[in-house]
Each structure stands twice: as C-alpha cells, then as structure tokens.
Amino acid sequence: MTIDDILFHAFAFVAVISALLVIFNKNPVYSALFLALCMSVLGAMFFTLNAYFVAVAQITVYAGAVMVLFVMVVMLFDLKRESEEILKFSPVTTAKVLAAALLCGFLVGTSWLGVTAVKDHLAGQVAPGTLSADLEKPIDGKIPKSIISLSAEDSDESTIKATPEEARELLNKMGGNPNPDEDLTAAEDAKLVEKATATESKGEPIEEFGSTVTLSRALFSKFVFAFEAVSALLLVAIVGAVALARSKGGTHHVG
Amino acid sequence: MSGWAKLWIGTDMGNGLLEIIVNTIKIALIFFAVVSTVPLLVWVERRGSAFMQNRLGPNRVGPLGLLQLAADAVKFIFKEPFVPDAADKVLYFMAPAMCLLPAMLTFAAIPLSTPFTVMGHTFKMQVADINVGIIYIFAVASLGVYGILAAGWSSANKYSLLGALRASSQMISYEVAMGLSIIGILMKYKTFDLTKMIWAQTGPFNFIWQGHIIQPLSWLPNWGIFFQPLAFILFFTAGFAETNRLPFDLPEGEAELVAGYHTEYGGFKFNMFFMGEYGHMMTSSALITILFFGGYALPWSGGGPVQVQEFWMSHSSWLSQVIPLATGEAASVLAMLTHLICFSIKMGFFLFVYIWVRWTLPRFRYDQLMDLGWKTMLPWSLANLGATTALLFFARYNPL
Numbered sequence: 001m002t003i004d005d006i007l008f009h010a011f012a013f014v015a016v017i018s019a020l021l022v023i024f025n026k027n028p029v030y031s032a033l034f035l036a037l038c039m040s041v042l043g044a045m046f047f048t049l050n051a052y053f054v055a056v057a058q059i060t061v062y063a064g065a066v067m068v069l070f071v072m073v074v075m076l077f078d079l080k081r082e083s084e085e086i087l088k089f090s091p092v093t094t095a096k097v098l099a100a101a102l103l104c105g106f107l108v109g110t111s112w113l114g115v116t117a118v119k120d121h122l123a124g125q126v127a128p129g130t131l132s133a134d135l136e137k138p139i140d141g142k143i144p145k146s147i148i149s150l151s152a153e154d155s156d157e158s159t160i161k162a163t164p165e166e167a168r169e170l171l172n173k174m175g176g177n178p179n180p181d182e183d184l185t186a187a188e189d190a191k192l193v194e195k196a197t198a199t200e201s202k203g204e205p206i207e208e209f210g211s212t213v214t215l216s217r218a219l220f221s222k223f224v225f226a227f228e229a230v231s232a233l234l235l236v237a238i239v240g241a242v243a244l245a246r247s248k249g250g251t252h253h254v255g
Numbered sequence: 256m257s258g259w260a261k262l263w264i265g266t267d268m269g270n271g272l273l274e275i276i277v278n279t280i281k282i283a284l285i286f287f288a289v290v291s292t293v294p295l296l297v298w299v300e301r302r303g304s305a306f307m308q309n310r311l312g313p314n315r316v317g318p319l320g321l322l323q324l325a326a327d328a329v330k331f332i333f334k335e336p337f338v339p340d341a342a343d344k345v346l347y348f349m350a351p352a353m354c355l356l357p358a359m360l361t362f363a364a365i366p367l368s369t370p371f372t373v374m375g376h377t378f379k380m381q382v383a384d385i386n387v388g389i390i391y392i393f394a395v396a397s398l399g400v401y402g403i404l405a406a407g408w409s410s411a412n413k414y415s416l417l418g419a420l421r422a423s424s425q426m427i428s429y430e431v432a433m434g435l436s437i438i439g440i441l442m443k444y445k446t447f448d449l450t451k452m453i454w455a456q457t458g459p460f461n462f463i464w465q466g467h468i469i470q471p472l473s474w475l476p477n478w479g480i481f482f483q484p485l486a487f488i489l490f491f492t493a494g495f496a497e498t499n500r501l502p503f504d505l506p507e508g509e510a511e512l513v514a515g516y517h518t519e520y521g522g523f524k525f526n527m528f529f530m531g532e533y534g535h536m537m538t539s540s541a542l543i544t545i546l547f548f549g550g551y552a553l554p555w556s557g558g559g560p561v562q563v564q565e566f567w568m569s570h571s572s573w574l575s576q577v578i579p580l581a582t583g584e585a586a587s588v589l590a591m592l593t594h595l596i597c598f599s600i601k602m603g604f605f606l607f608v609y610i611w612v613r614w615t616l617p618r619f620r621y622d623q624l625m626d627l628g629w630k631t632m633l634p635w636s637l638a639n640l641g642a643t644t645a646l647l648f649f650a651r652y653n654p655l
Contacts, residue, residue, distance in 0.1 A: 003275055056390040064397030072423060075408040212447060
C-alpha cells in the first residue's frame, strides 16, 4: 500500500461523509459549504490518481467558481421558511424522495454492472458488447492501455524486470497470449519481457497519462461529439433557467 | 533490492520512507518560511510607509524598530479572544484557517530554485512538482473566497457580511481578467509547468518567426515581459485586487464598513487573516517573477541554470576542500543557493512594489473598481489573447 493509496481512501472517505452531510444538514449554508468540500476532495482524489489536469479543473470550475456563487447566494437569503417547507410531509416531498431514491438505485446498479464487467474481463470471460471500446478484448497479444494500468495495480510484486516465465504467466492471466502452451522463440520472449516490464513498472507506461496534451487530444478528437453535446446541454440548462425565472410566478417575471 | 532499501527508497513515487519524510519536512519549511516572512513584510510596510509619508514609524522597540515584530506577535497571541453572541461558532472559528490555508497551499507549487544533490539523493526546491502548476495555483487561490464568505456570514454582523460580499465579488471579478491575461504567455511557453516556463526564459531575447530564429536585441534577457507587456500590467493589477490591497482595498472601509469581513475578529484569529493576505501577496509576487521575469534563472547568464552549474563545477578544485561533499554535489548546492538568492531578490522587489503602491495611490470607489475589472481589464485581456493567438499562428507557420 503506497501513500497514494492511503491518501486516496482518506479522501474518498471525506468525500462520502461530506456528500452525506450536504443532504442531512438542516442549515443550507453548511450544505453548500459541504458540497464545496466534496468537490475539492474529489479534485484531491484525481491528484492521487495522477490526473493532475482533471483535478485542477475540478477544483477551479466546481469548488472555485460554481459553488462560490451558490454559497454567496445562500448566505444572502433567509432560508428558514424554505427548510421548513422541505421538512413538511406532502405529495410533492414524497415525489422528491422517490425521485432521489430512483437516482440512487440507478447509480448503484450501473456501478455494480460496471464492476462485474471489469472483473469478468480480467478473468477472461468477457461478454461481447458489455464493455466500452477501451476495454476491448486484446487482439494479437496487443494489450490495451487501460488493462495495463489495471493489472499493474493488481500485482503485488512490482519487480523492475520480469523473467520470460513471469511475463508469459502475466500475459496469460490477462488473456494476451492466445496459446499459453505454445513455445515461443527467443525474439518473441524478449518482446514479452519488454511488454511485461512496461506493465509492471507503474511509473513508465502512464508517463503521459492525465497530461494536458493527452487530455485535449482525446477531448477534441475522439470525444469531440460528446464534448460538444455536453456544452449544448449546459446552454439549454442556462436558457431554461432564464426562461423559468421570467415565466409567470418566477422571480424575474415581467408584466 | 533488500527489504530495508525498498522501504527507504521505495519502488514508486510517494512510496519510499525517505521521500515521505523529505516531503513532510519541505511542507513544514515552506509553511514556516511564508509565515515568518510576514512580520518582516509588516515591518517594511510600516517603516516604509512612514518614510514615504515623511514620518518615523515604529522605531522604539529594538534597533530600527525591528523588535516591534515580536511585540506585535506577542500582542496578537495574548489578546483576549472573544466571540460575538449571535455568531455561528463553528464557522466563526474555521474562517481564519480557511483563509490562511489556500494562501499557504499555493506557495507549495512555486519552484524556488534548481534541484540539488546531496549524498546521491536529489532534492527539488519545491514542495509539489505538478505538471499543471500554474492552474493549480489559480485553482487553490480561488478557494480563498470561502474563508472570507464564512467569516462575513458567521460573524452575524451586517458590516461583516457586506465586507465579505465586496471582497468575494471583487476577487471573483478579477479572477476572470487575471486568468485570461496569462493565457497568451502560456501559449508562448507551450506549458503549464512553472519550471519549464523558467527554462523557456533563459538565454538572450529571441523568437522564431516562420522557421527563422530572430534575435534582434541580444543584450535583453529572454523574459516574458518583453513578449507580453500588456499581460504583465493586467496580471499585476489584478494581483492587487486579488489580495484586497490598496488601491483596491474596498472590503475594508473605516467610514462605511468598519473593518469589513474581519470586523468581529481580534487577536490571533485576525492575525491569520492578515497572514493569509500577505501569503497571497507573496504567491502573487512569485508568480509574476516566474511568468514574466525569468524565475530563479540569472539574467545574462547565457545558458541559464546550466551555465551557473558549470561555473561552480569549474571551481570544484577548492570547493571540495571547503565543503565536505563530492565536487558535483557541492556545485549543485552552490548553484541552488545562487538561484535561491536570485529568486528572492526578484520576488522581494515585487513585494516592495506592492507596498510602494499601497502608500502612493488613493483608493477607488466600488463602482470604479467593478468598471475597471469588467469593462477595461477584461476586454483588454481578451484583445491581448486574440492578438497573441494570431501572432503565434503566423510566427509558427512555416512556409518551408
């Protein structure tokens, strides 16, 4: 267990606790502050995962900009009446609680499915179509990058240089070598050692992982549609908020 | 590798005992360095302001009034702590720490000098070497607003709340202009890494225009300010607003707001706000040094840090007699000290300018402050960004 792991779990614990406190706090100012704490701790978790840019973006955008405005507005309002409104039992409250429960169930279900899918894949029993493109079954012994980092986390022994036997065993475990009993030539052996070494030493294969260049390249080429779609969604949300505020009964209703 | 060595050196980053111990010491050192520079700055501020205004300033305690710092510190600690009756106790006590912490955290990413090697171990003069250092500093600095808001709200005082609102809206407004002003220079350096920025500024003034290296003025150092003078002015101005100092110290106003968000704070809790403000000032000066003035690299030193290292290496014959280290290691330590002094001088100059401006310019009105931030500085930084982008596009376009 490295310091990174310890820190990751500590931050995860704080994140969960602060997220719970957001909901269970009666004082809206504290709720907003705990949400800000939750966002910052999520950023810190990205730091421990070596994703520096994502971490910093998380802190700047959510904790540093969005939540500051929330906290500011919440502090200015007298929200006592609102909190009483929420605590009162009514059909609307029931609907709210049900919706929240539905979302929780959905999240738990998806994450559970995701975990089983990764586990199945690592065990070599992958069901076609259950995983994302990144976790596809390796072809011709070529290991996708995501698998490399996953299995490197799993192996306890992080030797700097693996022997051919170890390398073969490791690759078999990952389903990289289609014929485990087949004898390999010396050249192929050397290749295997190289691959497994890259797999084993955690620092090297992820040198560019999480850097701005890698991230922006992925964001503006492979995921450009998703990226643009999300920004369009945000625009719709802003227009919707303005429209709601200006509609009849809204805070900025005109004439 | 034996078990003990594995534990000591570690197999991975953040794994070895040595690295953990060294980092812990570094964190403590940086914290105490920043905190103990604050009294010195206060002394410069008080004596300096006195000389600028043809007064004497505090000159009774110790030589040149230097022990006034100690007297102030003692007073801060021994003052009676009080809490307003209607205050929200938890946030009231947390707010000073929430203010001080981000200021200290930002300083962690500042590279103070070149790395040095002792007994085969290389130590970086930086707590956290993050490859997105500059955005990290912006991100953590933006968390400082929470402390101010919490202080204003929890004090249960209208003046405090209004002061907190002023301070936070001012900080948010100027963050925009501040962030936009440096994008141009980041595009020029092609990196977010503060150390790489310093290395990009070594050597004489030169740039690449369509595949040709152009070196018009070889006596000028290759500093960022000569490429982005407007960005420097905008960044420096926004720095004053971010630290809530004159001429932008609107959160405090004796006549309208008493002392703003820290009206209800006294003793050591007030001192923590104070140290937070000076911590922000120091980070801001360090950033200006790194972004626009070559960081720790000596100007006119040719190859920059490499040249300094080579200079000390060439004196290795007598170095090894004076310093009980291997010659290469002694040279690296001396190069580190040289760069540290260089960095301190540059940073100290900007700290002095902060103090100088405070006692020279009158303060703005609040609407003037907002006008300056949104209607003047934001358009100028956007224009600077657009112009830089176009210029860089043509400069990097290679017709060959």
